[in-house]
Every structure is written in C-alpha cells, then in structure tokens.
Amino acid sequence: MTAAVKHMARNKPGTAGTPGPAQPRNSQLRQRFPARPAQSWWPETAQGEEETLRRLTSPPFLPEVRATRAGRRRGTAKLLRWLSSFPGDTWQQRWEASGAEDHPGSSWLPLPLGWLRGNGLAASYDENDLSSGLLMLICGDVIRPRMAWMVTRAHKHLAPVMAEVRDPAGFARLRELAESGPAASLADARLAATRIATILACKGGVITDIAVGDCVEMADTQRLVHSRGGQKKVDFYLRLHALGVFPADAPATIRAFGMAQGQLTIGELVDRYRLQCKPVRDLLVDYLRERQPSLDYASLDAISSSLAGLFWARIEALSPGISTLRLPPEVARAWKEDLLTVKRSVTGPDGQKTVVTRPRLNAKDELIRVRALYLDIAQWAMEEPERWAQWAVPSPVSDAEINWAKERRRRKARMDQRTRERLPVLPVLTRTAAGRKAATAARLQAAMAAPPGQIIEGTGGTLRRAVAPTANGRHVRAEDTAAGKRRNLSYEEEEAFWAFATIEVLRLTGIRCEELLELTHHGITEYRLPTTGELVPLLQIAPSKTDTERLLLVSPELADVLSAIISRLRGPGGNVPLTVSYDVRERVWNPPMPLLFQRSIGSENRAFTPSAIRKLLISALAATGLTDAAGDPLMFSPHDFRRIFVTDAKMGRIAFGASFGSSREHALPAAQRAALRCPGLPGAPRGHDDLGLHGPPGSDATMMRLIPLRGMHHSCACWHRDASGSSQLHRVHHRRSG
Helix, strand or coil, X not given: CCCCCCCCCCCCCCCCCCCCXXXXXXXXXXXXXXXXXXXXXXXXXXXXXXXHHXXXXXXXXXXXXXXXXXXXHHHHHHHHHHHHCCCCCCHHHHHHHHCHHHCCCCCCCHHHHHHHHHCCCCCCCHHHHHHHHHHHHHHCXXXXXXXXXXXXXXXXXXXXXXXXXXXXXXXXXXXXXXXXXXXXXXXXXXHHHHHHHHHHHHHCCCHHHCCHHHHHHHHHHHHHHCCCCHXXXXXXXXXXXXXXXXXXXXXXXXXXXXXXXXXXXXXXXXXXXXXXXXXXXXXXXXXXXXXXXXXXXXXXXXXXXXXXXXXXXXXXXXXXXXXXXXXXXXXXXXHHHHHCXXXXXXXXXXXXXXXXEXXXXXXXXXXXXXXXXXXXHHHXXXXXXXXXXXXXXXXXXXXXXXXXXXXXXXXXXXHHHHHHHHCCCHHHHHHHHHHHHHHHHHHHHHHHHCCCCCECCCCXXXXXXXXXXXXXXXXXXXXXXXXXXXXXXXXXXXXXXXXXXXXXXXXXXXXXXXHHHCCEHHHEEEEECCCXXXXXXXXXXXXXXXXXXXXXXXXXXXHXXXXXXXXXXXXXXXXXXXEEEEECCCCEEEEEECECCEEEECCEEEECCHHHHHHHHHHHHHHHCCXXXXXXXXXXXXXXXXXXXXXXXXXXXXXXXXXXXXXXXXXXXXXXXXXXXXXXXXXCCXXXXXXXXXXXXXXXXXXXXXXXXXXXXXXXXXXXXXXXXXXXXXXXXXXXXX
C-alpha cells in the first residue's frame, strides 16, 4: 500500500458505530412539525340551517354598511338552501358533496346559480350575494374548503372579515408588527395577512392555533398552484415566527422545508444510482458506514458518488449481471478508459445536440477511492473474516496507476498559469468594481431626488424616473429613454456594492469562499498592544477546510470595507440582523448569526450563497471587458484571490500578516479564542463608523507573540484614546526592531 491510499480507522466489533439512519432534514422537520389534520366534525358545521343563519347575521358578523349587511344575509341564506339539497350530516359534508371545489376560482358560481334558477329563486344580484355568503360561511367556520381550492381565489375581504369575526386580537398583533417595520413592507404585510386568513379558513381556529406544518402545507400548495410569487409566498411564516406563534425550536425560515434536501442516509446516497446487484449495493452501504465516523458529509457524498456512480454503476453497464468485485481484465480496462473522459450533451444554435468529450481532471482521485475500497476490505477481512472475506479480491487499480507526481505537477502548472493571467489584471478589476459601486450609488441617489416622470440628473438625459403608482417603495426604477426598458436602480446599486465588497474582502484576506460566507459581526475583535495601549482590529475566521480557527490583522483598506458592510446592514436598533444560512456542502441549516454577507429579500434577510458570490464576480468581470488568451471573457473564481494573496505574500508585497507566511496560519489558545468571542464590554470603543469591535477582557503580552508581524515594519488600523477618553481608529505604521 502506498502513502497515497490509507486504510481508514474503524470501530472495533461490539462498539458503538455510526448513528442510526437519518432521513433528509426537510423530511425530519415535516415529521416534527406536522400540519393539523382535516376534521370531519366541529360544532359550527353541525348546526341547523336556521341556527347557522341566525348566528351569521348577528354580531360580530354585522358590517356597518346596510347594503353590505343585506347582501351577506341574502347570500348566506341562498347558499345554505343550495347546500341543503346535498346529502350529509354537516355543512362540511354537503359542501364536499356539491363538487364546488372541482371548479377553481369563481367558476364554482354557476353551480348554485343554476340551482336557484331551477327553483325559481334567481335574481340579478345573485353572483355578488353568493360570493358574500361564501365569505360568511368560511369566516364563520361553517365550512373549511381545501387549501388547493382556496389559493385559486382572490380574497380581497378575507383578512379584514376574519379580523372582525374570528380573531380580532391576533390580527391586531399582526398590524402592530407591520406598522413597526418599514413603510415599503406594508403591502407585503397585507398579503401575509391574507395568507394567514386562508390558513384559518382551511384549518379553523385562531392565529395562535396555527402550526408550523400548516404554513408548510400552504407553501407547498402555492408552489403547485402558482408558478410565481417569490418571497411574498413565504413572508407570512416570518411574521408568525416573529409573533412567537411557533415553538422555540421551529426553523427560522420556511425554506428549511423546501428544496434544501438535507443529509441523505448512506443507503439513499448509494440508491441514487439504481445498482442492479443487491449484494454489491449492500456491501457499499456497509463499507461507507464503516468509514462514516471519520468523514464529514461532503466527503461521504463524494466517496459514495465515486464508488456507486462512477465505479459500480459503470461496471454493471459494461458487464450486465456481474455480482463480484473480481473484475475481468477486459472490463477493468474498459472502465478505466471510460473514466478518463467526461461526456456531456451540448445543444448548438441549430437545436442539434452533440456529445462533447473532455479529459476528466480528477481521474486519479476516482482511482484512489476504488483502490482504497479494495485495500480496506482486504484489511478488514483479516479482522472480521466472516463479514468481509468473501469480498476480499485483488484490486483492479495498481499502485503505479495512482502515482500522483505527474498529476501534481500538471495541476500546479494549471493553477500557476491561472495566477499569472489574473495577477496583472487584478488592479483593473478592483478599480472597475470601485468605480461601478460609486457610479450606481450616485445614480440611485439622483433618482431618489428626481420626481416620478422626470429626467434623472447626471445621466445625460438617458434615464427618467419611472412612474410606478402601485410600487411598494422598496425599489427605485428608471426608464431608459432610448431603449424604452425599465431598470431597477436599487438592484443595480446593491449588486455593485456586494460585488465590490466580495472582491475587496477576498483579495485583502485570502480567505476561502466558505470562510467569506461565515464571517460574522462577532468575528471582528480587537487586541490592545501591551506596550502602547493601541487597539489593533482583528478578524476571526471560522474553521473550514483545515478545521483551524485563526485571526487576521485588519488593514486600513479592509477596515474601510468592513465598516461599509456593517453600516449597510445595521438595523434600526444598531445591530446586524441575525440570519440563518444553509451549508450547501454539509446540507444543514446553521443557527441565526449576524453574518456580514447577507441581504434583504422582501421582508427576510438571507445569507449569500456560493452561487450568488460567483454571479457577483461574473457581473463585475463583465464590466471590465477583460479577456483571456483565447479571447473569451476572463473568469475569476473566489479561490483565485486566495492564490494571488499567497503569491503576493511570498513575493513580499504584503508587509504584515497574521494568517499567511508560506500559507502558515496561527491559532490562539482556546481561552483566548473564547475571550475574543465574548460580546463587547460596556464602554468598549465603537469606532471607524460602524465596525463595532469587541474586545477580550484585559490584555496579554503573549497574544502578540501568537500573531507575529512579518517584515521589519507594517501598517494596520489601530485604536487610540485621546485625553477625553474617546477612541478613534487611525492608520498606524509600526516598526519592529531587528
């Protein structure tokens, strides 16, 4: 066995092994938070016709307008007569027997209208009366229509009537919550109230009776019935969560129940590839369970994809019916040849599909995983022969085939070439991103100052403030006078700002994209120099690939960017909002944190995702017009900034460092890390606009030895106290003695 392939540590027989099978996270949540089941009987639906009519025409069901009161009474009486013609012991049973819910929207009205005409009870105003009568039956909890039918209807009066007759206190709390928010969200609040009233109509009860599962059912139904709606579809959940309606362990966002599938069990990971040979399928499941304790979920997912998908599924395609790991030589050769390339279908301009083949860059990685499978089984067969011996056969992958020396050189050459292409043009990218940010901000400010319909100052007459009488005020839009297209200036400014912030933080810190997305306001700390008393800002980086926590010195440029980010995010109370984020690699939802890279979508603050970061970089690069050697648009990945940072550090262009020195990173002792994670002390300085730094109690001369300063001198941002005791952040040039 070579050093490239290592046997994995396993639990000894009889000891506790891997956790029990776990279903996908959203399925687990759905089981923990089920919807209220549909009921077949409740007191209001079992009342007689006269009693029901008397209740629905008495307070609180009496509106102030006499005409509305009369229309509701007529409509309620006609609907009750119509429903009385159907079999059933309750009004709910008669409603279901009527077949009205088979007709979406208002198309159910011809059913009672036809019955009224047939019985000589028709009138010209029947259609309006019947709609008013249905509103009374629903709000009075006489019938509870299915949710799929309710979401097909317009409910202009549903929420106001529910607030009058069903739950005045609950809807009053909703109004108070809406009034405490920005004026731009009032329209969203009205729509959320309608969604909540719809849940009450279908499930009964009052607002405090609404279960998390009811909201999930509503969101699922909306996805099936409506294809559009975006954030407005789920805003009602956030408002109910803010009111404290749900249990304390309820997810902070309903998106936890949605497309984010969660972690799959090992069996589900393997069964994605529909293996035909059940014994081999079971073997792969047992093998992965043995390795699970030493792997994170992302690694487990990758290994299962390699062994079940790229290995055994292709072996079965080459040799149908095979049931042993002892591969015939010709099958092994064919599999390894097929593994060397990746094939994908591409649709051309003429609509014809062609298969494009390219080399697989990680073919050696796949071979190593297969060889590790065979070697691990051979090792385990000596420990547990009754379990593994029947599968212990020679590996089809030889030691020579996984020699990494050549591949490592090629990979390094590719990375070096990427760095050589991108390092010289990085100033162009940063300069363009900064200019784009300033230009979009100035354009937005000018548009906000311009009256609707007027030319926006500073645009050369090319943009006119859009007239949008129904807009909620959250976005500022303009019309291009030449092209006639409408532009969202608020979105353009937001995109330009976050593209600039992403580029600056990545290039000034050299952190990974995963670490960028996990930066929090609590990660901005400070250290007091024991000799001068200056406060040095530090940025705490959460553990990621190396599972090592570390600190970075904050340069003046980085301090400017962090200050701008925090100023943008601070809410009315001065705090950065707590936001949940989804770990796309581990497929779990992280707890709410004051993330630095978050943005507001509707009434919800959402964390940036890796794909969103890539899109920001693409938009920023498109503005530069840079191209590669082939003439194609130049692309930057987040990791390219890390390579450039390391290159600059090695070439001595970075005069200070707390994280890199030939990529060496320094970690503080656990006690110091705990102190740095503490919230700010009373009276702690909050300077440089809005950095809001947090400091550890006291100072320790050993801390600076744990964060060595490279070179003879360096520049950083430091706190200084003046004679009055106030603190200010200044650019300071420190000099080290020999």
